[in-house]
Amino acid sequence: MFRRIGDKIVCYARRKSPWILHFDTGGCNGCAIETFAVLTPRYDIERFGGLSKANPRHSDILIISGAVTKKIESRLRRVYEQTPEPKAVIAVGSCAISKGVFHDAYNISGPLDRIMPVDVYVPGCPPKPEAILQGLLKALDVWRERYKI
Amino acid sequence: MRGESKEEKAKEKELERQTYSLPVGPQHPMYIEAENLNVYLDGETIVDVDVNVGYLHRGIEELMQRRNYLQNIFVAERICGICSGIHSMTYCQCVENLLGIDIPERAKYIRTLVLELERLHSHFLFLGVVGYEIGMDTVFMYVWKDREHVMDMLEQVSGNRVNYAMPTMGGVRRDIPNHIIPSMLEKLNHLEKRTEYYRKLFLRDRTIIARSRGVGILPKKDVERLSIVGPVARASGVRIDVRMDFPYLKYGDLDWKVIVEKGEDSQARVMVKVLEIFQSISILRQCLKKLPSLDREIKTKVPLAIPKTEAIAIMEAPRGELVYYAMSNGTDRPERMRIRTPSFVNIIYSLPIMLKEQQLADLPIIVASIDPCFSCTDRMTLIDTKSGERKTVDETYLKRLGERRSR
């Protein structure tokens, strides 16, 4: 009984402060600057309690952009493994979703959902910051359903 | 004997305390491309640095040889999201050089306009990053808030924020209607006022001066020896700018000047970019003034297959000289494409020189001051030369270190 109440409080708090990690895995970094713009005053992710983190061990939500190159693939796997549960993964941009313009390049081993489970897809090349913000809120919902938060 | 070994152990412990044992924390949203630096340390002082790039290698040149000329515009655009306009325009220029055709006057003005808008947004991005790296998040937020005005202008002109898809072979794809010009001029006025504020800030603020003056020196002779390009070279007193040296598009007819600083340090590199923002605003104003009086034609017809020949195109990207080389073979696909980007030269050659004998806490600002187009520096390996130990730190740690130094 008490444990359940405790869990609920933790979960409530967690949903109100999703810490995000952004990782660019070899696109044109257009998606990366748009993800970055989400942190700045006009879009302001802190309205939703979000905070950008550099360390996967501190973060709850992974925002991944870019077609995954071969050199970065193992690093990406490690980032995913280091992120503690419960976590959510957002694929930002057509590169991460379907490899985009790089679909037949020789050094690409993506798309992202072959490498790790993806919860939310944000299409666009690049998506606008508003879309990324919406994707983030969607990820919170997915999260809640999956972990009953 | 035993006493000695005890002493040695204590010594080793002491050394261990000096080395950095921190969690492996790879990515950072600040630098957008992944990249790895091996920094060799003696205590807190940097002895040497190894640059390890290639995390983002996608094989674009090979990809371009398999696509036709029209499809390649969009591949070229996606080489870099920050310099997307200059890449696609240099590519188009290169193909036009292959064909030996000229583009309409209005298209030239529109291309110049988009390129300068791009330079504005890239320079604002850079100023924000510098603020962030020296631990002044307010500066970062201020600058990026103003950057949104530039993004708005780009969206007004092209409909997109990052990959504009403006140029095509033989001209541009969209015209700039007259009715958006007044609002653009208004935004430029606002930006000019804000830039004046940043100029004072980066010139006079005590913290910024303490963190950037005399830090990361790149001597003029090294710049010339290693053929470093762009604002990094201009900050070391080398007058090099493709826009002035080999004028393309409309730069030869417009009134502007090359910014050169003599400081050779991080602050000079920042100041070059701040002053270039004023120049860009002035160029933009001239373009916007000229546009309404021009003929409305924006495109010429081009053939899809190009006879066997070769051509080269050079332009000044926000970070320096960008070179495209193309060889055609009579079909609609290029035989060979070669691209030389400015950041590659600047990162590989200048970093080891600038970082030598510097403090570890100054590393982020030095790396940021050359405006590297690798973002998301994944992590660094620190090697203490005394103990030979390898430890890995993440950017958060470095940033904390930098912040402590700012205080």
Ligand code: SF4
């Ligand atoms: S989806 Fe488009 S903008 Fe995003 S990284 Fe890929 S190519 Fe760049």
